Amino acid sequence: MSTQKRMFVLLAALLVIGAATLFAANDSMTGVALKQEIQFTAPTLVGGTLLPTGEYKVLHEMQGTEHIMIFKQMNGKAEAKAKCNLVPLNEKAKTTEQRYTENAKNERVLLEMTFRGDTSKHVLQP
Secondary structure, three states: OOHHHHHHHHHHHHHHHHHHHHHHHHHHHOOOOOEEEEEEOOOEEEOOEEEOOEEEEEEEEEEOOEEEEEEEEOOOOOEEEEEEEEEEOOOOOOOOEEEEEEOOOOOEEEEEEEOOOOOEEEEEOO
16 A cells, blocks of 8 residues: 555544544534523522523533533623533423522522423533
């Protein structure tokens, strides 16, 4: 085999391995949009941080194998991070919904979110 053919085979193999690695790294967030928006109509506890009423950008980040959701206030400086588990849905979500509970201090606590069009719901870890 000539040197040129060997280089071509090696380059092709590296390309395949790189693509497989990229797909494997993004697979844990398959079926969810990487950016969303949410509005809190009351102060809400997210990942241990009490966020004021307002509109937030929701970003997704992987830290190793952990899925992290980042809430950034759109017209302010408030920010919170929360660990999250993605739970597959049977079909694409038809609506955007949030589920809350109340803690012992009577604070509203965000438990889970489903965004329209996603195929997984976001369940926040306590």
